[in-house]
Amino acid sequence: MPQQKDIVKIAIQMPGAYPQLIQLDQKKPLSAVIKEVCDGWNLPGPENYALQYTDGVQMYITESNRLDIKNGCILRLTKAPGRCAEDLYKGIQSSDAGVRCDSLKELAGVSTDMTFAQEFISRNGHLLLVKIVEDSTDNVIMTHTLKAFMELMYHGIVSWENLSTVFIKKIASFVNAKPTDASIQMVSLDILENMVLSSQSLFLQVKHEITMERLIAHLQVTNQQIQTKAMALLMALLQTAGDSDKQVLPLFSGSVQDEMAHHLYVLQSVTLNHQELRMRTPLDCYSQEQRDILHGLRQAAFETESENSLSNERRRSLCAKEFKKLGFSNNSNPGQDLVRTPPGLLALDTMFYFATRYPDAYSRFVLENSSREDKHECPFARSSIQLTLILCEILRIGEPPSETGSDYHPIFFSQDRLMEELFCICIQLLNKTWKEMRATQEDFDKVILQSYGATHEDFSGLFLLCFCFKFSADMSSNRILISRGGNKGEVVLGCRFRLKCRWC
Template sequence: MSGEPGRGLVPTRASRENMDNIKKVAITREGQQTQFKELDQNRPLAAIIQDICAEWKLAVPDNYSLQFSEPNRQMYITDANRHEIQNGNVLQLTESPMQKAQTIHEQLKSGQKKLEYEALQQLATLALDHSFAVEFISKGGHNLIIKLLTDGKYQGDPLAKTLISFMALMDHGIVSWDVLEPDFIKRVADCVNCVNPNLDSQCLQSALEIMESIVLHSSGKQYLVDQMITPVNIIPHLQSQKSGIQKNAIALINALFIRAENEKKKKIAESLHSKSMRTVILSHVIRGVHNVGNEMAHQLYVLQVLMMNLHEERMKLPVDPHDQHVLKDIEELRRIAFDVDGDPNINTVRKSQNSAKDHRKLGFQNQSHPAADFTKTPPGLLALDVMLYFARNHGENYVKVVLENSSRADEHDCPFVQASIFLTKILCDTLKIGEPPTEEGQTFYPMFFCHDKPFEEFFCTSIQLLNKTWREMRATSEDFQKVLGVVKEQITRALEIHPSTFDALRNRLYQLTYSEIIKIWEMERQSKEEWESQAKPIIELREQITPEIVDLIKQQRFNQMIEGTRFQQYNNRGKMKGKYWYWRLSPNYKSFYYGECSDSSSPLMEQLPNKLSVVDIKMLQVGKDCPHIKENKGRKSNITSNLAFSIVPDTSDAMCFVASNEQEFSVWTDGINALLEKPMTSEQKTQDLEMLLCMEIKIRLLETEGITIPTEAPPIPQPPSNFNFAYNV
C-alpha cells in the first residue's frame, strides 16, 4: 500500500462528535468588525466571551454576554440553551443580564420620560428572558414596575409596555402573585373596565391576562378581582376586532368561573346564559370575522365544560324518597301527561285518578314509590330535572311521547322514565360532565351557546330521538339496551359535525335513522373484516406484499412531516403558555427544520431558523418516559401522557411535544421511528397496514371473483403409470 498514512479512513465516532460540537457562527457588536468563529460547544461560555472581548479589546468580560440576534428570539445564551446554536447563526455581544438589568432599573428611576420609555421598550422584550428576569427581579425591578403601575404614571403605549413587561416577569414563576396589593389590582382592573374605544389594544390584552393570572395563581386575591370585574364588564371586549383580546376575555371569565364558590358559579352561569351574552359570543367570537384559532377553541371548550359541570351536583345527588319537593315534581310529571286541564300547550283535556297505573304508563319501575327510581347516581336527580323541563317546556311533545308508548302493547312499551334515566347518563358520559377541562381540549359545540338551557334542550332532542328509534326498531323490552346503544351512536355521530344550532342537530339526527346506522356499521364491519381470511394462499400473499405496504405507510408519514405540524411548546416544567413552534421534515429526509410561530401560522421551511439532523437524534421517547411527563408526575397537570413524545438529540436536552390528537401522534412517532430505522409501533400504523393490505389483496383477487379459495392448496395428484403421451397435430 502507498500514500499518506490514514488517508481514506472513515472518521471515528469520537472525531465526528468533536466536529458536531463545532458551530460556525458570526459575532457582531455595534461599532466593531464582525468576528467569524468556530465556536466549540465543549468550552465554557465564559472562556468564549473572554476570547471575543480580547479580540475587540474590551475590558471586564464578565460585563458581557452573547445573545441571539433574531428579532423574535433576542435571548441571552446560557448553558441551558446554548445547544440551540446552529451553524450560520449570527450572535451579538451585548451587556450581561446583570448589567442590562441595572441599566434599565436606573433609567426607569431617572425621571426622564425619554429614558424611561426607551427602558420600557427594551424591558418588554428582555423580560421574556429568564436570565434577565432573575437579575431584574433581584434588584427589586418587579416592585418598581408595580409602583409605576399603581401610581398611574403612564398612559397609552408606555402603560401597555409596562403591563406587558410585568406579565412577562411574573410568567417565570420567580415571584408569587400574592405580593400584589389591592391598589395595584384596582389599577389594572380599571384598564379592563374601561370602555374607551381608544384604549391601547396591547394594554387591554395584557390587563386581561394579568387579571386571569391573579385569579388562578394567587391564594387569596381572586375575591378582589371578583369584586371589581364581572362577566358583564367583559362583554364589550368580546366584541373587539382583536382575536387576542377576545381570547383573553374568555380566559378571564373561565378563571373567575373556576375559582368561584358554587353559588357564585351559578350567578356567572346566569350572566353567560343571558341572551345578550350568548349573542355576543356567537356573533363576535364563534361566528366572527376571525377563524377560531387553537387557543380560542381551547377557551371555548373550557367555558363549555365549566357550564356543563354545573349539573354535576344534581347528577351525583341521590334522591330522598320522602323529599316532598321530589314527590311534587313526580306528581307534576303525571299530571301534565294524564291529568292536564287547561294547559295552553295541549289541545285536549284528560283526567286520571289512578296514580299507580299512571306511574306504570310513565315507565317507573317502583310504581308504589316512584321516587326510588332516582336513587342511583349518576344521573341522580338530574334525570328528574330534565324530564320535568321537557314536560314544562315541550308539553305537547312530552305528552305525545308518553301516550304513544303507553298505548303500545306491553312488550313493545318503551318505559319513558327508565329511558330518560339511562339517556341522561349517556349524555353526561358523552359530555364528560364531572371531569375537569384538560389542557389540550379544543372540542366545543356552538349549539350549546345558542340556548339558556343547553343540556336540558339536548335531552329534549335526544329523548324524542330515542322514541323515534324505538319505533323504527320495533323494539321490545328485551331490546332496551340495544336501543340505547343505537341512540348513543346516533348522538355521537351527529356531534361529529359540530352542529351550530339545535335545529342543525335535529336535522342530522333525522338523517341518522336506525337503518342508516345499520348501513354504517355494516360498511365499517366489512372494511374491518373483509379479506381477513385464514386461507393459506391469502396469508402467503399478505406476507409477500406486507413490506411494500409498510414502505407506503412510511412514505405517507414522511410526506405529512414534510408538510409540517404546529405544536404547543413544552419544557420539563410543562406547557409554555402561548408558545408554539412549527416542525417540518426536509424533502431529503435528512433534517428537521423548526422555529417559533403563532397559533394560526404555518411557516415555510425556509422561514424556520433551527435545524436538527436526523443522525443527531439519539432516541424517541413516548408517553410516561418523556421528561415533561416525568417531571410533572405528582403535580397537578392535565397533560395527556398518551399523546406525549420527546426527541432526544445526542448533544442537547430533549425536545418535548404533546400531539393534539392520536392521528398527529401516530404520524410523528411512526415517522421518527422510521427515520431512525426502527419499527413503527402506533395503533394507527396497525390499522393503516390492515386497511391497505385488505385493499391490495382485494384488487389482486378481482379475477378470482366467484371462485372459492380453498383453505389449503389442493393435493398434488399421483404421477401417471407411464409418460408415453401422444400428441397429434
C-alpha cells in the same frame, strides 16, 4: 487539546465591529470565552459583557444553556444581564420622558429572558413598574410598562400576592373601560387571568372589580386576540368559582384561531362538568324534595283532583299504577330506578325539566303511550334514564378537559340549559322511533341501539346538526327550527333520527 465533539464553530457579532468566527470550546468556562472575544475587539471589562442569541428569542447564553449552541449559530456580544438591569432600572426613572419611554420599551423586550428577569427583580424593579402603573396616565408608557411587568411575572420569581389594591383596581379599570388601546386591554386581561389563577383572595378581588358586561363585550369584538384573552380570563373565573358564580355565556360563531378554540373547548367542558355532581349522586329515597319532584312528574301527567279523597291504600295503589305508566321499573318505589349512577339525579332533573318546560309535549308523550297496548308502551322513565346516560357520554360530562382539545360546539354558548334542551328533543325522537318500529317492552335495548347506533353515530349526527346552526325546537310539530347566515329553515324529525332538512 479539546476533543472535536466539544468544539462548536460559531460567529459573534457586535455593532460597529467585524464579526469574529471562533471555535467555541464547550469545556472552557463561559467567562473565559467572553474575555477572549472582548480581547479580540480590545474591549475592557469583560465582566460587563455577555453573549446572546441574535435570532428568535434573544436569550442570554449561560453555563446552564450553552450546550444548546449548535454549529453555525450567530451570537451577539451585548451588555451583561446585571449591567443591563441596572441601566434600565435607572432609565425608567429618568426625568426625560423620551429616555423613560425608550427604557420601558427595551425592558418589555429583554424581560422575556429569565437571567435578566432575576437581575431586574433583585433590584425590586417589578415594584417600580407597579408604581408606574398606579401613577401614569400616558397610554404609550402604560403599554410598555404593563408588557414588561407581565413578562417579568411569567417567570414565577415573585408571587402575585403582593400586589396593591390600587394596582388591581387600575388594571381592572382598563378591562372595564369602553374600547380603548387594544394593547393595554390585552395585557390587562392577561394580568387579571394570572391573578385569578394564583390565589383565592386575588380571585375574589378581581371578581369584585370586573364588570361582567364589559368582559362579555370583549368576547364579541372582532379583534380575536382580545377575544382570546377575555375568554381565558372568563375561563379562569369559572374554573376558580363555584356553581353559583356561573354567568350567562354568549354565542360564538364563525372561525376562530386555535388558541381561542381551545379556550372555548375548556370553558364548555368546565361548564358541562358542573352537572357531574348530580350525575354521580343517587336519589335519596328519604329526601322529601326529591320525592316531591317524582310525584310532580306523575301529577303533571295524570288527573289527580280526587286523589285526596282516597284511602291511603287506594292512593298507594293508584300511584303505583301511574308510575308504572310513566315507565318506572320499580313502580311501588320509583326512586329506586334513580339510585344507579350515572346518571343519578341528573335523569330526574332532565325529566322534570321536560315536564315543566314543555308540559304539552310531556302530556302528549305520556297519554299517547297510555293509549297503546301495554306491550307497545314506550317507557318514559326508563327511556329518559338511558337517554340521560347517553347524553352524559356524548357531552363527556365528568371528563377533565384535554390540554390540546379544541372541539367546542357554538350552540353551547347560546343555551343556558343545553343538556336539558337536547334531552327534550331527543326523548321525542326516541318516542317517534319507538312508535314507527312498533316496538315492545322486550325491544327496549334494540330500539336504543337502532335509534342511536351502537357507536352513537346517528345520535351524534343530530348533535352535529344542532351544533352547526342556531336552533329552537318546535315541540308541537316535531321540528327543529334552524338558521344560518340569515337563511332560515327547519328539520323534520323522522324515524330513527333520519333527518330531512329543507331551507325556507
